[in-house]
Each structure stands twice: as C-alpha cells, then as structure tokens.
Amino acid sequence: MLSKFIERPRYLCALGGAMAAATALPETVPVLHAASGCAGNITWAQNGGSGLQVGGYCGGLSVPSSNVQEREVVFGGSERLREQIRNTLEVVAGELYFVLTGCVTEVIGDDVRAVVSEFRDAGVDIIFAETGGFNGNSYHGYDLVLQSLFRNYVRHGVEKIKGRVNLWGIAPFMDVFWRGNLAGLRLLLEKLGLEVNTFFTAGDTLAGIKQAGAAELNIIVSDVYGVEAAKACEEVHGIPYIIVPPPIGPAATDDFLRQVGAALSLDIFLVEELIEQENKLYYHYLETLIDCYNDLDLQRYAVVVGDANYSVSVAKFLSDDVGWLPEFVVCTDQLEEEQQPQLAHRLSGLKSGLQPALVFETDTSEILGHFNRYWPRNRSQKYYNAFSPAFVVGSSLDRELAQSLGVLHLSVSFPVANRAVLDRGYTGYSGGLHLIEDLFSAVVAGR
Amino acid sequence: MSYFEQREPPKREDRLQARIAFGGTLCGLADKTRGCCLDDRERGFTQGSICLLLPGLAMLNSLPDSVVLLHGAIGCGACSHSQNANVRAGSNLRRGKVKDALWLSTALSETDVISGGEVKLEEAIREVDRRYRPSSIIVAAGCVPGIIGDDIDGVAARLQPQVSAKILPVHCEGFKTKIWATAYDAVYHAIGRNLLDEPREYEQFLQDEFAELKEKHMLSRTVNLMNVSSMGRVDELELSRLLRSLGLEVNIFPVFAHPEEMYKVTRAAVSISTCPTHDDYFLKHLEEKYGIPYIIRHMPIGIDNTSLWIRDVAAFFGLEEQAEKLIAEEVRELQNALEEFKPLFKGKKVFVSAGEIRALANGQLLRELGFEVAGIRSFHHDEYAEAEYEKLAAGNRDFVFNIANAQPFEEVNMLKRTKPDLFLGHWCGNATASKLGIATHVIYNTGLSYIGYQGVYELARRLYRQLKNPLFNKRLSRYVPLPYTDRWYEADPFKYIKTIGGEGVE
Incomplete structure (x- = not known):
C-alpha cells in the first residue's frame, strides 16, 4: 500500500499486538526488549481502545522490559537483555517467558536468538518473536506470537488425536470482544464433541497449548489474522487448516458448523442436529422481540466500519439475520491488494441478495466522502430516497461519521473507547443475540 | 547560545541532572542530595514505562486546528486512543464542541528503515496540508x-515555503532520554521556535487612545497560567477563579491554545507555573527573549501549597493584603467543609505515587486531611523538588521513599511491608495496589478536580467514598494474583538499583 500516512491508525505496531497476545496467554510473562516507552504506549492504547480492558496477569506497566537507551543503541543491547532475563526469572513468576523485540533493538541488530537460547539450554521455558514495530501492525504481531509458539513451544512430532482442534484468528485486545468471541466458539465446538484449544481463554492452559500439535484441524476464524501462523503450523506440525470469517448469528454460524463438520468428516446428522437445536434456542429468545421490532419499526440501513473480521461478519449478520440493509461497508485494515478480493467475496453471496459496497479505507475522515459518492445527497428534492433510518456500526472513531449522517452508532471494532467489555461476545448464536441487544438498546435508549 | 537556537532541547539528565533510581527514606535522600546531585543510577531489572512521546502527545493532541503527524513506526502514538478522551471532553468544555484528536502516522516500514524516511515524511506533510488545511x-x-x-x-x-500550515518538528525519540518530563521541553521548544511571532499589525488610521490604554492596562494584569495537560478544565477554572479574585486576567497556555493565538503568551505581565517539573525551560525563554518574569515554586495542590502559590502571585502585583483576605476566607470555608470527612481519615496510612512535585504536594495535602504518609514514590528527581522535600521533612520524616519511573515491582514490595490503607497512583498505575486489596484512587485524571482549594475538597470527597466502600479491591485481592515470586517479597525492594555499569546495592 502506498499511502503517505495512516490517519488515526486502528491498530498498534507488531509489538503492540504481540504484547497483548503474550499477556493473554495463560501464566505467560512477556519480556520486552525495547525502549522504555513501548509498554506504556501499548498500555495507554488498550486503556483507550480495548473496551476498558488493560493488561492481565503481567501486562500494562508490570511487563518486564529492558528499556534500552542511547548506550545500547551505540554499544548493543544483548548484555542488557541477558541481565534483564536473568533478573526477570528472579522477580516475576511465570511458566512461560516470551521475549518480544521492539524497533530499537531490531534496528541495532541485537542477537536475541542467541541470548534466549542460553536460557533455553539451561531449561527455562522461554521463547521469542521479532516484533519490531516497523515489521507490521498489531495483527501481524499477534500472528508472529502464534508462529513462535508453533515453532518453539508446541511439542513437535506428537500423534494426532481425533476430535481435537485449534482455533484462532481473534486477536486479544485488538478484538475488544476477544474473550467472549473465543469462548463462544469454543463452547459451540465442544457441543460437537470436539476438544478445542483457543490459546487465550480462561479455559486454555499451557499444557493444552503444548499439545496443540495433536490437533487434526486448525480453524482460523479470520481471512487475515493468524493466517501466516496457520501456514507455519501446517509446515511444522502437519495440521491442515480452514479459513472462515468469525461467524456472528445463526446464518453464518450454521455455515461455520457445516464447514467444520465437513473438514473433520463429522457425522452430518450430528452437525445438523446441533444447528437445529441452536436455531430453536436463538429464535426462542427472538420470539419476544417480534412485536416491538414491528411496532417500533426497528429495521435500519447501516454503514459498517471495521477491521477485516468485523466489517464482513457484522454486515453479513445484519443482512442475513437481522434483516437490515448494510449497504455500505468499510474495511479499515491495511490490506495487500490480493487480500481484498477475498473479503469482497465474503459479501458477494448474501442470502438477502443485497450487494453492499465494500471500500478499503484506513483513514477515518475519508469515509464520509466515500459514502457521499455512493449514496447521493438530497439536492432539495421534494421526494428523496434517503439513507434513513440508519445506523453506523463501527469503532468509537466513527461517531463523527454517525453524527454527520445524523444516525445512531455502536462501537464494536477497535477502538472501542465508549463501552465496557468483559465477557461479552458476538460469535455464534448467542453472540448474535448480544449484538441485537446492543443495537436495539441504542435505538431505544431515549425511549 | 540559547537552547532555543538549537534544533533539539537538551535532555533533562544533562540539563537538570534529573534521576530515576533511588530507594530509601526521605532523610536518606536529603543526605544524598545535600551539596551535590543524586548520582545517576539505574536498575538491573526494569519494567516497561512510558517515554516522552506520551506526555508530549497529551499536549500536542489538544491543540485545535492542528494535525499531529507521528514520524515513526505505526504503533508510536497509539496512546492517543486514550488521550483522545481528554481531547474530546476538553474541546467540549472549552469550545462547546466534542472533537476527536487528529493524529497520523507515517508508519515507517522495513524498507523505510533501510532507505530512510525523509521522502515519505515530505510527501506526508504535503498531503496533510492539502487534505486537512490545518493551522x-x-x-x-x-x-x-x-x-x-x-x-x-x-x-x-525545506517544506515550509511550500505549505500553508506552520510545520513544527518535535523531538520525541524515546530511547534518547530516561526522563519523560523532557517532553515538556520538547514541545515548548517547538512552540518557542515556531509559533510566538506576533502577527503583522495593520496600521490604525483612527487611533482609539482609550481602547489602547484599556488594553495596556489589561495586559499589565494578565498572567500566563501554564498548563501542560496536568490539569483538566475544572482545575483551570479553580485557579482562574482565585486569580480573578485578585483582579487578574488569565491566559491559559499551551494546552488547547490555538496555534495562531499562541503569541499572546509573550504579552502577559508574568507567567505562573503550577508545577516546577513542567515549565522552567520555557519560562526562562520567555523571560530572556520577551522579558516576561515568571513564578515557578509551589504546586497549588493542598491547602498550604495553594495559599503559598497565591501569595507568590499576589506579591508580584503588590496585592498581598487582598490575597491574605482571600486566603483567610477560602481556608476558613474549606476547613469547615472538610470536618465531615476527617474522622474517617484520621491516622489512616497512605502511599502516594506520581510525578515528583505532584507526589510530594499530595503527601502534604493528605497530611492536612489527617492521613499519615507511609510512603512516596516519584517518577524522577531533580533540584526543583528540594523545596517540596523541605515542607514534607517538617513533619514525620520516617517513611519509605522511592524514585522510580513506575516500576511496580518495587512498589509491590514496599506496599507489602508498609500495608497502607490507601494508595494514590497515576494513570495505569493503581492496578498493583488494587490487586493487593488496598483502597485506591487515581492521582491524575483531567476529568477530576485536584487543584486549589476546590481540589482539596473534591479529592477529600472522593477519598471518603473510596474508603467508605473499598470492596471492589478487597474482593479482587482474594482471586486476582500478582505476577511476582515469593522470594521477591522477601528481598530488599531496592535490590536492583545500582550505580551505572555497577552491581546491585544489595
């Protein structure tokens, strides 16, 4: 991509995504080999963007960090890293130590592999990833953490166990609903009798992660995030993978379960039975909404603005389950040109028959212009087919867009500055119900 | 040569011998600093902290009609996601409109690292000027x-002649200084070099002598009230209220000041700092270049400190008598209002952690409320804090004292030993105490009132509420573990502090 700059980036650097992911791993202590401000910058970003979630077991400003200075830039930082790791082992309790590099230590070319190897040779569970900020954004950092786990931590050469799968593609803290989203899918797959490793939920353990090589399938619930890790895992552990966008609501989740079922050659009746059950439950809850959905005229046009996961999945849910008109979809990620058709394809076969416009735009303030070119404004016409009533589902940065359009707004994609998120998730059937609750709550907030 | 004639300001390690590592007691620090500065120490184990980019952006993001172009990797400046809340609320309170900050990143890639980022930066500046038309x-x-x-x-x-916006280079390379307070110098440096020229005056064909006299009189009573984003609007209003009670006009600078109106700072009668850590670099420049004297001594946090701060200003204008009247009335009213809270505070042990002056001034304030100071941590140390130490040393001096750029591992060790009833920590700095089950309160948040007499009352009110029901933290402490080894709690909290290049002081 040849943009001269990125406006209000909705992601951090590779180190930011990697630190978030490492703090989200069970009993894991990240050790930053970076300048002193990196941890704080990342912590502040979580504070402002991750639905009031910061840190974790050893996150925030508790993260050990070598805090390299001018001296290390001149003379090298390997010795400082060695000292830092040695003392980290004394002070900070963890089962896995994860060294992550920043821009400074990568530019000066410290041999992190050599230093980490010394400790590994001495029996310490310690691995590393080269996550200098100029290598890519936070989703790339998330991917690098998973790659390092597969290459350096997950046991090699273990036998495959039938019914065991790994699932990823949802980046901790960058997907603000990461815990609920991962747990929701995990629970669902467990209902199919599968044993699921999701790395980052309360149900995951390092022992489980170490055995991740025994899985017969990797399920990547993202067209973009964690795909490189899936390739690495296939290469190192021989595990095939499928790529499915994160399913929100019944229509997408039905497809998701069928795809997983097919990939694992599960009994098709078992899969269909679960789908039937879950749909019944979903519509059991939805039943009581029918009157108000009609009486309050709750159908909306929608603009969906989000990362590669949310833009597509929310639009699909609004179209195929909620019966809304998500006519205009914006993906705010920095994607390679060859990645864009894949996302467009996801929106091409909507059950509603809608064909939303999909725009790739990283810069928040440009979105309104794109929209205005798409939906003509009223030129003092008496009869004007307005984009109304409407809704913007996006990030908290898209409030100005919603205001310009004079419509309501809900933050779901990073940054989510204006919501508190703990275990809420939007994946699966119950996730669809949650998103309906949140959307319609916004509509009726003044009621 | 003035610092402002150089491209970059010096780092505070060099300019003020500022330091970030010390552990001991207040007496110990007094001994160390007497007659010479504290020797430069560091740690063999460190935790992440912030760099000057964060406080720098807290100021820069607030400037209206401006675009902040981060030249660096894509993550640098992501802290703006948090600071944006202050920009939104602050714009609303000052200009009646909620507005998001506008920060951009040149997102340097691996290729840029190899081939240099100047071309990309040039193109970005041109595009920013074209697209946003900022000031x-x-x-x-x-x-x-x-x-x-x-x-x-x-x-x-090179680009300045080609674009209509003023270009301000600000040096926030984090690895260059351990002292993030260098941020204030960096921002002031850029403002001082680029934005203080008076706009060209048009010749007045009709002279209005009365208006001119009025303006002259007004300027002779105008004070620059410096705010580097350590105060929210509520605190600005409190200090403005007190200054106006003395008949003074207030020009708040530089947060939320429009770049095109910044020159007004060169016209005031005097500049007043609210924190010696913040403004000395710029105030000296204003004095040298524009002949504006300054006052930089007390932080108006706490009753006595607020009174001292007012007295300094009053003395400059010869308003001592009016000031004493104001102070007497304010303090009487405040003391009466505080009576309600004091029984709950009496004898409770409190631990404070913040920027040096803020931490020390709050220590004083908390004593005034009846708390017992069990420990103080400050982010760094320099000579400007000596007066604050003297004030604190007048009371009980026997408490633990720690200079650390965050480093919660030292904090947790001290908290386990001192077992305070209450902890006041900075932004993203209360989690450790919370996980220990100690009642906590944030010592800096631009949405809350801390400054002046009003600040004393509002802080007391909030502490009262925290102490009345600290169950959020108490319940946490049962189930949320801290990440430290058992042997760390038994070790000397300052075990990893060492002289540069040397071994620990164990």
Whole structure:
C-alpha cells in the first residue's frame, strides 16, 4: 500500500499486538526488549481502545522490559537483555517467558536468538518473536506470537488425536470482544464433541497449548489474522487448516458448523442436529422481540466500519439475520491488494441478495466522502430516497461519521473507547443475540 | 547560545541532572542530595514505562486546528486512543464542541528503515496540508527516525515555503532520554521556535487612545497560567477563579491554545507555573527573549501549597493584603467543609505515587486531611523538588521513599511491608495496589478536580467514598494474583538499583 500516512491508525505496531497476545496467554510473562516507552504506549492504547480492558496477569506497566537507551543503541543491547532475563526469572513468576523485540533493538541488530537460547539450554521455558514495530501492525504481531509458539513451544512430532482442534484468528485486545468471541466458539465446538484449544481463554492452559500439535484441524476464524501462523503450523506440525470469517448469528454460524463438520468428516446428522437445536434456542429468545421490532419499526440501513473480521461478519449478520440493509461497508485494515478480493467475496453471496459496497479505507475522515459518492445527497428534492433510518456500526472513531449522517452508532471494532467489555461476545448464536441487544438498546435508549 | 537556537532541547539528565533510581527514606535522600546531585543510577531489572512521546502527545493532541503527524513506526502514538478522551471532553468544555484528536502516522516500514524516511515524511506533510488545511502540522519523531538519522528539522525547513500550515518538528525519540518530563521541553521548544511571532499589525488610521490604554492596562494584569495537560478544565477554572479574585486576567497556555493565538503568551505581565517539573525551560525563554518574569515554586495542590502559590502571585502585583483576605476566607470555608470527612481519615496510612512535585504536594495535602504518609514514590528527581522535600521533612520524616519511573515491582514490595490503607497512583498505575486489596484512587485524571482549594475538597470527597466502600479491591485481592515470586517479597525492594555499569546495592 502506498499511502503517505495512516490517519488515526486502528491498530498498534507488531509489538503492540504481540504484547497483548503474550499477556493473554495463560501464566505467560512477556519480556520486552525495547525502549522504555513501548509498554506504556501499548498500555495507554488498550486503556483507550480495548473496551476498558488493560493488561492481565503481567501486562500494562508490570511487563518486564529492558528499556534500552542511547548506550545500547551505540554499544548493543544483548548484555542488557541477558541481565534483564536473568533478573526477570528472579522477580516475576511465570511458566512461560516470551521475549518480544521492539524497533530499537531490531534496528541495532541485537542477537536475541542467541541470548534466549542460553536460557533455553539451561531449561527455562522461554521463547521469542521479532516484533519490531516497523515489521507490521498489531495483527501481524499477534500472528508472529502464534508462529513462535508453533515453532518453539508446541511439542513437535506428537500423534494426532481425533476430535481435537485449534482455533484462532481473534486477536486479544485488538478484538475488544476477544474473550467472549473465543469462548463462544469454543463452547459451540465442544457441543460437537470436539476438544478445542483457543490459546487465550480462561479455559486454555499451557499444557493444552503444548499439545496443540495433536490437533487434526486448525480453524482460523479470520481471512487475515493468524493466517501466516496457520501456514507455519501446517509446515511444522502437519495440521491442515480452514479459513472462515468469525461467524456472528445463526446464518453464518450454521455455515461455520457445516464447514467444520465437513473438514473433520463429522457425522452430518450430528452437525445438523446441533444447528437445529441452536436455531430453536436463538429464535426462542427472538420470539419476544417480534412485536416491538414491528411496532417500533426497528429495521435500519447501516454503514459498517471495521477491521477485516468485523466489517464482513457484522454486515453479513445484519443482512442475513437481522434483516437490515448494510449497504455500505468499510474495511479499515491495511490490506495487500490480493487480500481484498477475498473479503469482497465474503459479501458477494448474501442470502438477502443485497450487494453492499465494500471500500478499503484506513483513514477515518475519508469515509464520509466515500459514502457521499455512493449514496447521493438530497439536492432539495421534494421526494428523496434517503439513507434513513440508519445506523453506523463501527469503532468509537466513527461517531463523527454517525453524527454527520445524523444516525445512531455502536462501537464494536477497535477502538472501542465508549463501552465496557468483559465477557461479552458476538460469535455464534448467542453472540448474535448480544449484538441485537446492543443495537436495539441504542435505538431505544431515549425511549 | 540559547537552547532555543538549537534544533533539539537538551535532555533533562544533562540539563537538570534529573534521576530515576533511588530507594530509601526521605532523610536518606536529603543526605544524598545535600551539596551535590543524586548520582545517576539505574536498575538491573526494569519494567516497561512510558517515554516522552506520551506526555508530549497529551499536549500536542489538544491543540485545535492542528494535525499531529507521528514520524515513526505505526504503533508510536497509539496512546492517543486514550488521550483522545481528554481531547474530546476538553474541546467540549472549552469550545462547546466534542472533537476527536487528529493524529497520523507515517508508519515507517522495513524498507523505510533501510532507505530512510525523509521522502515519505515530505510527501506526508504535503498531503496533510492539502487534505486537512490545518493551522499547524506537528511532526513528532519517534525512535526509528532518531536511529536511522532522518533530519526532521531539515525536512520541515525545506517544506515550509511550500505549505500553508506552520510545520513544527518535535523531538520525541524515546530511547534518547530516561526522563519523560523532557517532553515538556520538547514541545515548548517547538512552540518557542515556531509559533510566538506576533502577527503583522495593520496600521490604525483612527487611533482609539482609550481602547489602547484599556488594553495596556489589561495586559499589565494578565498572567500566563501554564498548563501542560496536568490539569483538566475544572482545575483551570479553580485557579482562574482565585486569580480573578485578585483582579487578574488569565491566559491559559499551551494546552488547547490555538496555534495562531499562541503569541499572546509573550504579552502577559508574568507567567505562573503550577508545577516546577513542567515549565522552567520555557519560562526562562520567555523571560530572556520577551522579558516576561515568571513564578515557578509551589504546586497549588493542598491547602498550604495553594495559599503559598497565591501569595507568590499576589506579591508580584503588590496585592498581598487582598490575597491574605482571600486566603483567610477560602481556608476558613474549606476547613469547615472538610470536618465531615476527617474522622474517617484520621491516622489512616497512605502511599502516594506520581510525578515528583505532584507526589510530594499530595503527601502534604493528605497530611492536612489527617492521613499519615507511609510512603512516596516519584517518577524522577531533580533540584526543583528540594523545596517540596523541605515542607514534607517538617513533619514525620520516617517513611519509605522511592524514585522510580513506575516500576511496580518495587512498589509491590514496599506496599507489602508498609500495608497502607490507601494508595494514590497515576494513570495505569493503581492496578498493583488494587490487586493487593488496598483502597485506591487515581492521582491524575483531567476529568477530576485536584487543584486549589476546590481540589482539596473534591479529592477529600472522593477519598471518603473510596474508603467508605473499598470492596471492589478487597474482593479482587482474594482471586486476582500478582505476577511476582515469593522470594521477591522477601528481598530488599531496592535490590536492583545500582550505580551505572555497577552491581546491585544489595
């Protein structure tokens, strides 16, 4: 991509995504080999963007960090890293130590592999990833953490166990609903009798992660995030993978379960039975909404603005389950040109028959212009087919867009500055119900 | 040569011998600093902290009609997601409109690291000028350009004739200084070099002598009230209220000041700092270049400190008598209002952690409320804090004292030993105490009142509420573990502090 700059980036650097992911791993202590401000910058970003979630077991400003200075830039930082790791082992309790590099230590070319190897040779569970900020954004950092786990931590050469799968593609803290989203899918797959490793939920353990090589399938619930890790895992552990966008609501989740079922050659009746059950439950809850959905005229046009996961999945849910008109979809990620058709394809076969416009735009303030070119404004016409009533589902940065359009707004994609998120998730059937609750709550907030 | 004639300001380690590592007691620190500065120490184990880019951006993001262009890797400046809340609320309170901050990143890639980022920066500046038409483009450099040798000043100078916005290069390369307070110097440096020229005056064909006299009189009673984003609007209003009670006009600078109106700071009668850590670099410049005297001594946090702060200002204008009347009335009213809370505070042990002056001034304030100070941590130390130490030393001096750029591992060790009833920590700095089950309160948040007499009352009110029901933290402590080894709690909290290049002091 040849943009001269990125406006209000909705992601951090590779180190930011990697630190978030490492703090989200069970009993894991990240050790930053970076300048002193990196941890704080990342912590502040979580504070402002991750639905009031910061840190974790050893996150925030508790993260050990070598805090390299001018001296290390001149003379090298390997010795400082060695000292830092040695003392980290004394002070900070963890089962896995994860060294992550920043821009400074990568530019000066410290041999992190050599230093980490010394400790590994001495029996310490310690691995590393080269996550200098100029290598890519936070989703790339998330991917690098998973790659390092597969290459350096997950046991090699273990036998495959039938019914065991790994699932990823949802980046901790960058997907603000990461815990609920991962747990929701995990629970669902467990209902199919599968044993699921999701790395980052309360149900995951390092022992489980170490055995991740025994899985017969990797399920990547993202067209973009964690795909490189899936390739690495296939290469190192021989595990095939499928790529499915994160399913929100019944229509997408039905497809998701069928795809997983097919990939694992599960009994098709078992899969269909679960789908039937879950749909019944979903519509059991939805039943009581029918009157108000009609009486309050709750159908909306929608603009969906989000990362590669949310833009597509929310639009699909609004179209195929909620019966809304998500006519205009914006993906705010920095994607390679060859990645864009894949996302467009996801929106091409909507059950509603809608064909939303999909725009790739990283810069928040440009979105309104794109929209205005798409939906003509009223030129003092008496009869004007307005984009109304409407809704913007996006990030908290898209409030100005919603205001310009004079419509309501809900933050779901990073940054989510204006919501508190703990275990809420939007994946699966119950996730669809949650998103309906949140959307319609916004509509009726003044009621 | 004035610092302001150089491209970059000096770092505070050099300019003020500022330090970030000490552990002991207040008496110990007094001994160490007497007659000479504290020797420069560091730690063999460190935790992450912030760099000057964060406080720098807290100021820069607030400037209206400006674009902050981060020149660095894509993550640098992501802290703006948090600071944006202050920009939104602050714009609303000052200008009646909620507005998001506008920060951009040149998102340097691996290729840029190899081939240099200057061309990309040039193109970005041109595009920013074209697309946003801002009054100023602030180019804030992170670590990467600092290492690969991008010359942001050169780029700015080259491009200035081609763009309509004022270009301000600001040096925020985090690896260059341990003292993040250098941020204030960096921002002031850029403002001082670029935004203080008076706009060209048009010749007045009709002279209005009365209006001129009025303006002259007004300026002779105008004070620059310096705010580097350590105060929210509520605190600005409290200090403005007190200054106006003395008949003074107030010009708040530099947060939320429009770049095109910044020159007004050169016209005031005097500049008043609210924190000696913040403004000395710029105030000296204003005095040298524009002949504006300054007052930089007390932080108006706490009853006595607020009164001292007012007295200094009053003395400058010869308003001592009016000030004493104001102070007497304010203090009487405040003391009466505080009576309600004092029984709950009496004898409770409190631990404070913040920027040096803020931590020390709050220590004083908390004593005034009846708390017993069990420990103080400050982010760094320099000579400007000596007066605050003397004030604290007048009371009980026997408490633990720690200079640390965050480093919660030292904090947790001290908290386990001192077992305070209450902890006041900075932004993203209360989690450790919370997980220990100690009642906590944030010592800095631009949405809350801390400053002046009003600040004393409002802080007391909030502490009262925290102490009345500390169950959020108490319940947490049962189930949320801290990440430290058992042996760390038994070790000397300052075990990893060492003289530079040497071994620990164990």
